[in-house]
Amino acid sequence: MKTFMGLVLAAAAVMLLSVPAWAGNKHVDEAISHAKEAVDHGKKGHADKVVMHAEGALKHAQAAAKEVKSPHLDEGIKGLEGAIEHGKAGHADIATKEAESAVMHLSEVK
Secondary structure (H helix, E strand, C coil): CCCCHHHHHHHHHHHCCCHHHCCCCCCHHHHHHHHHHHHHHHHHHHHHHHHHHHHHHHHHHHHHCCCCHHHHHHHHHHHHHHHHHHHHHHHHHHHHHHHHHHHHHHHHHH
């Protein structure tokens, strides 16, 4: 009986310690949210708002990169940097495409 209880407790401990892995990464979630906002504004031609939201997304993506190693996260960061660069140049259409790419890649990190 002691062995059975030990196994049950061990299984419960493993499940509880695994919960954060199931929950996703908060920074990735925030980066996706901001990147989607950048896309929405870009589709309206608001290059300045693309920059604002892409910068917010980039901060979260860079914070996530300290916790998570993923080629999709790296590509998402590149897309956000492109969105910022083109948005600052007033190219809302290209900035939007870069932000859309970032959303696609960041969504794969989850």
